Amino acid sequence: MKLAILIPAYNEEKALGQVIKTLPKEFPGITQIEVVVVNDGSTDKTAEVARQNNVTVLSHVINRGLGGALGTGFEYIRNHNFDVLVTFDADGQHNPDDIYPVIKPLIEKNAEVVIGTRMKERKGMPWYRQIGNFGLNFITFMFYWVWTTDSQSGLRAFGKKAIDQIEIVANRMEVSSDFFNEIGRLQLKMAEVPIQPIYTEYSLAKGQKNINGFSILFKIIYRRLFAK
Amino acid sequence: MIEIASVKIIFTLFALFAWSRAILRFQKKLMNAKELVFWSVLWIGLTIFVYIPGKSDLLAKILGMNRGLDAMFFIGIVALFYSNYRLYAKITEHEKEMTNLVRQLALKENNQN
Numbered sequence: 001m002k003l004a005i006l007i008p009a010y011n012e013e014k015a016l017g018q019v020i021k022t023l024p025k026e027f028p029g030i031t032q033i034e035v036v037v038v039n040d041g042s043t044d045k046t047a048e049v050a051r052q053n054n055v056t057v058l059s060h061v062i063n064r065g066l067g068g069a070l071g072t073g074f075e076y077i078r079n080h081n082f083d084v085l086v087t088f089d090a091d092g093q094h095n096p097d098d099i100y101p102v103i104k105p106l107i108e109k110n111a112e113v114v115i116g117t118r119m120k121e122r123k124g125m126p127w128y129r130q131i132g133n134f135g136l137n138f139i140t141f142m143f144y145w146v147w148t149t150d151s152q153s154g155l156r157a158f159g160k161k162a163i164d165q166i167e168i169v170a171n172r173m174e175v176s177s178d179f180f181n182e183i184g185r186l187q188l189k190m191a192e193v194p195i196q197p198i199y200t201e202y203s204l205a206k207g208q209k210n211i212n213g214f215s216i217l218f219k220i221i222y223r224r225l226f227a228k
Numbered sequence: 229m230i231e232i233a234s235v236k237i238i239f240t241l242f243a244l245f246a247w248s249r250a251i252l253r254f255q256k257k258l259m260n261a262k263e264l265v266f267w268s269v270l271w272i273g274l275t276i277f278v279y280i281p282g283k284s285d286l287l288a289k290i291l292g293m294n295r296g297l298d299a300m301f302f303i304g305i306v307a308l309f310y311s312n313y314r315l316y317a318k319i320t321e322h323e324k325e326m327t328n329l330v331r332q333l334a335l336k337e338n339n340q341n
Contacts (some may be wrong), residue, residue: 058334068327171323
C-alpha cells in the first residue's frame with residue numbers, strides 16, 4: 001500500500017523542518033511513503049526548508065488558504081495512485097505517533113475516512129477552543145447530517161475511494177467542515193480515533209480562532225443555500 | 229417658475245455624467261453599439277422617470293405601502309441586497325478559478341522538476 005502524508009504549509013519555516021524529521025519512516029502494511037508539502041504562497045523559507053528535507057514540494061505562487069492547499073495535494077495524490085492519504089499540520093500540533101492509529105482502520109479496510117479527534121482526550125485544549133469546536137461540530141451536523149466530535153481536526157486519513165471521489169471546493173478554513181459534506185454526499189464509512197495534540201504557544205497562535213467560526217458559518221450557509 | 233427638488237437635479241447631473249462615460253467607452257471601442265443603446269435607454273429613461281409627478285405614490289400603491297418614499301427605500305434595499313449577493317457569487321466563482329489556476333501551475337512545475 002502506498003501512503004502519502006500531506007502537509008499544507010503557510011509561513012511555517014520555524015516548525016516545518018522538525019515536523020518532517022519526526023515523521024515515522026515505516027508503518028506496518030505500508031510499502032511506500034511519500035511526504036507531500038503544499039507550500040501555500042509562503043513569504044518565508046517554507047519551500048526551502050521542505051526541499052532540504054527531501055520531500056515532494058508543490059508551491060502555490062500566491063496564498064490560497066487551507067482548502068486550496070489541500071485541494072492541490074489531493075489532486076497530486078490522486079494522479080499518483082496512492083492508497084492512503086493522511087493530512088498532517090505543519091505547525092507541530094500533531095503527534096507523529098498518532099499517524100498509525102489514524103491510518104490503521106483504512107489499512108484494515110474498516111473505514112474509508114478516519115478523523116483524528118482531539119475531543120476524546122481534551123487535556124490541554126483551552127476551554128474557549130472547546131466551545132468553539134463544539135459549535136462548529138453542531139453546525140456541521142445541522143448542515144451535512146454527519147456527526148463528528150472534531151469537525152476542525154487537521155489529522156485525517158482517507159482511503160482510495162475517498163481520495164478519488166472527494167471534491168474540495170472550499171478555499172479557506174471552511175474546508176474542514178466541507179469534508180463532512182463530501183463524507184455525507186458520497187456516503188463514505190467514517191471512523192474516529194482519539195489523538196493527543198501537542199499544544200504549544202506556537203501551535204495555539206497558528207490554530208483556528210473562534211472568530212473564524214462566524215466566517216465558516218457564513219460560508220457554509222451560502223454554499224448550502226445558493227451554490228452547488 | 230417651476231420648483232425642482234435639488235435631489236432631482238443631482239440625479240439628472242449624475243445620469244448625464246454616467247451616460248457621458250458610456251459614450252466615451254463606446255468611442256474608445258471598449259463598448260459595442262448594443263451596450264451603448266442599453267445604457268442610453270437606461271439613463272435617459274431613469275431621468276424622465278424622476279420627473280413624472282406622483283410616480284412613487286403609484287409604486288407605493290402597487291406594493292401596498294402608505295408613502296411613496298417607503299416604497300422607494302424598499303425597492304432600493306432589495307436591489308442592494310440582490311446586487312450584493314450577485315457580487316459575492318461572482319467573487320466566489322473567481323476565487324475558485326484562481327485557486328484552480330494556482331493549483332495547475334504548482335502541479336505543472338512539479339512535473340517539470
